[in-house]
Amino acid sequence: MTDSEQSTNYAEYSYEKAVTGKDKLKKVLYIIGVILLILSPIFVMLIVRIYTSKAYFIMYIMPLFLVLGIPLAKFFYRYLQNEFKYTVDRSTFKMEIIHGKAKPKMLYETDVKDMDFAKPATADIDKSGYGNVAYCCVSDTSPDLYVTSFKDKNDKKVLLYFEGSKKALKIMNYYNKNVEIKNDLNH
Numbered sequence: 001m002t003d004s005e006q007s008t009n010y011a012e013y014s015y016e017k018a019v020t021g022k023d024k025l026k027k028v029l030y031i032i033g034v035i036l037l038i039l040s041p042i043f044v045m046l047i048v049r050i051y052t053s054k055a056y057f058i059m060y061i062m063p064l065f066l067v068l069g070i071p072l073a074k075f076f077y078r079y080l081q082n083e084f085k086y087t088v089d090r091s092t093f094k095m096e097i098i099h100g101k102a103k104p105k106m107l108y109e110t111d112v113k114d115m116d117f118a119k120p121a122t123a124d125i126d127k128s129g130y131g132n133v134a135y136c137c138v139s140d141t142s143p144d145l146y147v148t149s150f151k152d153k154n155d156k157k158v159l160l161y162f163e164g165s166k167k168a169l170k171i172m173n174y175y176n177k178n179v180e181i182k183n184d185l186n187h
Helices: 003-008 021-051 058-080 166-175
Strands: 010-016 082-089 092-099 105-111 117-120 132-136 145-151 157-163
Touching: 010 166, 021 058, 082 157, 082 166, 092 132, 105 132, 105 145
Parallel strands: 132 157
Antiparallel strands: 010 082, 082 092, 092 105, 117 145, 145 157
């Protein structure tokens, strides 16, 4: 396959999830929880000190909480930062999630020919018949919000919300005519 054939049959699009008030609250609560966890040996020492005079053993545990607590806090903080990436390679559609700067994790993979539909998202979509409804989008009110339906590898029906891009949707439309393309897409 030549480079020009590859470029016409391949599209990749990645985007970060928009930060909402709920996401900010999760981050603040996470940081408060980490601080309390790291300071917990001091609180335990004070409580034990009140009831006995043998609270000095806690002084040996405190550095362990700091040495292990800070790297673990950094490791788990990445799960509060979500980036989505999808690729369309010929008739294969893959949706991945990236937490922080970690390696992408595959969420869904399907053949475009097996999609029931892919269309601009509207409020009139009935979500009751689906085993899984996934929101892999910037926000629920994005102007380029698309929705697609397909069966995953476990044969469950999936309703997937994602950000539409012109090139990816044109490739998908070539393999499946149930893919609608809006003319006013931003990307």
